[in-house]
Amino acid sequence: MSLLGEGSDVDHRGTTFSTELLDELSAAVLATGTGHAVYGNADFDDAVFAGPAVSFGGVTFSGRACFEGADFVCDSTFERAVFSQEARLRRVSFSGRSDFTAAAFAGRADFRQAVFSGEVAFERTVFSGETEFDGAELSGPTDFRHSVFSCQVSFSGSHFTGSQTLFDSAEFSERSSFDGAQFAGRTSFAQVNFSGQVEFRHAVFSATRADFSKSVFLAEAEFGGAVFSRDADFDRVRFEGVSTLGPLMCVGTLNLSGAVFSLPVTVMAAARTLVCGRTRWMATALLRLRYATVDLTDAVGEYPLAVVTHPRRFTDPQDGGILRPIQEPRELRGLDDKVKVRSLSGVDAAHVSLTDIDLSGCRFAGTVHLDQLSLKGRCTFADAPAGMKWRPRPARWTPRRTLVEEHHWRHRSGRHEWNRTEGDAPVVEPAALAAQYRELRKAFEDGKNEPGAADFYYGEMEMRRNDPSTPPGERGLLALYWAVSGYGLRVSRSLGWLVVAMAATVLLLMLWGLAGNEPKPLTTGTQASPGQAVELRTDTPDPVNPAGPLLSRLSTERFEKSLRIVINSVVFRSGGQELTTAGTYFEMSARIGEPVLLGLSVLALRGRVKR
Template structure:
């Protein structure tokens, strides 16, 4: 069918009042149009069907009105397809197997239901400017040679690109939709910028063969098993997206922050996260987390605040950043309230969480973030202590290290324990360590002719006797305090002690310098943070 024949066929359908073609249905199934297929300003009360149609030129439905659906299944269009300011009352069907040699444009179009390009081949751009889509946008399995551009376009539901291939797209978006943008198993072969304002952005098994920048608003981002050959950044856009015509309207979606929910199976060596919420992110299964870059504000989960009860005992958790997986694991092992349970099966055990904490600690250290590194060092040590596969001796040492100074990070705990230890030592020394009286040297002499032999001995200290309260005198306190302070700094006071006092001083000289060292390290760490 030639282009002139097509115009001749449409001429009798022109309404005398509106001067527009008016049709019941429009079917060109299995037809071949040698030039352009122009249907500008046409009104079709039923549906439009171009199944298995070949068009050598362009397809134009500019300012057309279609009451039913528009179907282009397995159509082959050598030129571009224009649907500018067209109103489609139902579905623009998915074009499975269709081929567009150039671009597809929907400037100002209004489509009340689904727009589908499943398994279509589009060599050029896909453009939506000030369009309205009432249903879902579907590009599943499509191959797109150019950009996918959305300007001031509202999508009533979601946008799916599962398995799509973007050959040379440099821009996808801005996608504004109420539900999810699904890029699962899609392939981006060139450097691309993706912008979206949506409830979720799903990138499971997505492959980026070049650099990529994801600028998002509100979305929950799932990057499970995504494959990144080059640097990929995921960042929260601080303000509504704007183009030349001002800020774009945004859907009402819950939560102000962009939240990354999963990095499972991701090689994080090329990943950069900026200003995203990681409080519910699952890291188990990711590799090279020590090379993960986190910029701006990236909050993690936190321990429960306030005082809770574990059985009859009150429990208060020292504030620190933790992994979501630790929150999930603790709901299975403690009766204390405040922890968030897992929504997806059994959480990882401490043996799996310790390496994650270790790698993230190194990532914080490399970025010179001392507070973040300290929190994740604490988490690493905590998981080692709680791991049942850790040898008992090592667990005992870790438990003592935790109790004494919070793994060298809790200055107040170390200082408090040092003061308690010194106070206890002073008290014990006053009661049993100091003798009743300081022994005084006694000299005896022997006269043998013109020679005198003098021997000086100091008698053994005498254990104190009498009521305990009488031993708590100011003089004994001062002597005991001198002994303890000198013990802390590895010096001998020269004070005479009872046998018990000697052993007390030995214990003090072993334990309290260690507590002092832990306190100094903890204070130094606090100052650095």
């Protein structure tokens, strides 16, 4: 070693180093005045570092540094080390803690298939050349916070199995790849700046939460086939250059709250929950989803925003352009694959289109331009309860589509067969509910779906009838309208009342309306003297009230006459029968009320079949 000096080349392939031997080697190449060793080309391939601790801290490798296949069986540090040219650490085994804090890699850094068994520290490390960690095994807590990758970097196939993996505030200036990487512990890419394309295809995040909050993606971010076994947090992320996000799988909550999408984007995800509170889409956006319950509270869409249920498994292009279905986590496969929207509160619905969405639990309170909401395909709403037959006072509700806010209001009012409020959500009062029903009815009518609008008209009228601020006279009129025909929408109800009214009129006419004896004209006259004209006068006697027992009046003949009078009265025609005074009033009432009931039946039928 006496022949070595500052910047000398060293070749110690296969050498076993103790702490003392390594210190002696470092002293031989010590730089004058700096106190740090300076190596030229350093070759430590297959070397074994067996001391209590190995230190290359502050060392400068002015030439190529080769540690391929080396084995560090103790703690090792490369803190503030400088690798001026290629650093080859392929298949290196670090058994203890490995510390590369503030190190600088000016050339290519090759950590492929390296094994880190202990704690790993790359905090504030600068990688200026191509960097590769493909297939690396990092079993301990791993720290890349504030690291700078100003070159292409690849962690493809790497396994991060430690309790945590931190890339917070790191910078990736060029293309970076995490394809097929596996993250077992807590994983954080918070506040990371991805200036180049980043790839997380088929990466697996098994931790409780994968954190990408406040990061910036200036180019494409590919998450095709990525799996988040718990939650994925993209809170306040800026997607400046992303046109496609996914298809990704998230067993827990996919959080896009406060995220900003600058370009037209398609988001494809199979997730349990998707939260888009205050998310901002600055161009057109398409959300193709499976299983997800979506919360769009206060989301901002300056251009059309479409939410669509994806009917089949997402596909991923393989070699040769073949599309293969992506395997979904078993935790998702047991769920209903139809997407549910939980809230549109604070959203400008003029830009929103929903296709094949379950809206049975959706809160519409606070939605702007709800009348311009576009509903396509089969969008379902909550049903009114079927009734509870075994209660002392059975509750029988008319089958119709309802808003979940009506369920909450009725449940608070003591109608416990309706669904209760979840959490501390405020209960919407009937006046506001009537406005929501009115706007949704208009949305259906503008979409040329008149039958679909009928239930929302029914709900609007129900809320007006139950609104305490509605004048009593109007509420009474609405109650009568509801009881007689279900607001002109229930054919069976109005027809039922029509049949009852006609039957009652027939019975009344048989008992008191038809005369006892049919009046016959009587002609009388006088002749003053022979040869002079005869003066004749014909009179019809007034009908005589029927006499005798009531049962005797229920004859077939009287039934036929009464029925003919009633049928004619429905279409405003006179029955052509001489009636008693009471019968005349019965017929007048029938000619006023029964045609109205018939008209309501026709109106209800037309409302269900109108195009």
